[in-house]
Amino acid sequence: MSVEALYKVILYPFINESLASLKAMTNLVGEAGDAFVDSVDDFRFKGYAVCSEVTGGLDGVIMMHHYPETAIAIGNSVCEHMFEEKYQFTEINEELSNALAEWGNTIVGRSTDLHGRYSLDYKFSSPYFVHDVNDMDKYLVGVTEVITVPITIEGVGRYYFNLLIRNVEYQSVGIKREASTGISNPHTKVLPLESKILLVDDSGMIRKALKRYLSQLGYNNVIEADDGSTAVIMVEEEKPDFMFMDVVMGQLNGDLALAKIRDNGSNVPVVMLSSVTDQALIKSCESMGISGFIFKPIQADNGAQIIKDYLKIA
Structure with a gap:
């Protein structure tokens, strides 16, 4: 399996839109690290995630994954940027949840629109949010590969994009598994x-x-x-x-x-x-x-x- 191919075809639009939306909606600056294969057995829930199910030629889950403190910092910044007021919440409450949902929906909506411009045999569900560590196990059922890309936010911390893969039909998602032609x-x-x-x-x-x-x-x-x-x-x-x-x-x-x-x-x-x-x-x-x-x-x-x-x- 080519990490680079799956990254460019599936993950890249999400990462690119998240960095653009981060700048536009929070005035924070993020930078993507290199994609790598994560261990399925060692994969752990970090505390807050925006998810979208992928079905069709690729069966899996796209996950924008945060430590709680990073999610809180982003949520506060979304609110500040939207309302021009200082926000200093220390927990994810309803207001921060709404702000994070707005950010997540913007990223998923724009990214899936970009994917939709190509004739590829997969589609994405509407985004949903995971807050409970006990909910994570069900998303790992049948997962054979996890591709992770870290995003570092200057002065704040990190969040991660994870592609949890259950199955890939390479030809239908536009990836050549055999020698490149x-x-x-x-x-x-x-x-x-x-x-x-x-x-x-x-x-x-x-x-x-x-x-x-x-x-x-x-x-x-x-x-x-x-x-x-x-x-x-x-x-x-x-x-x-x-x-x-x-x-x-x-x-x-x-x-x-x-x-x-x-x-x-x-x-x-x-x-x-x-x-x-x-x-x-x-x-x-x-x-x-x-x-x-x-x-x-x-x-x-x-x-x-x-x-x-x-x-x-x-």
């Missing part, structure tokens, strides 16, 4: 080794991996961008000879960045990367002149070969 590059001329290559992905882990694969192939003139907006600027300023660009990113998705790059008159060869294999998205990118589409995840044992297959120009 995609839409091939139709060109035949090999990209010269001295070419400047731009990597665009909001995952530092993915950029690091791609850079390593390129180095193994002899390509060392590599520059990086962590979102689509930066990529548009770098194409103008750096004039790369080739690009690899992710689709789902925080500030500007890759397909929209590609449209801007083409509108600006650049014909730089671009290979798109995505864990989401939505056909409408692929066709949209193809209509803007891409040089292939790689379906992630890309693994260490085949990454260099896959990348090599796409490093061709007209």
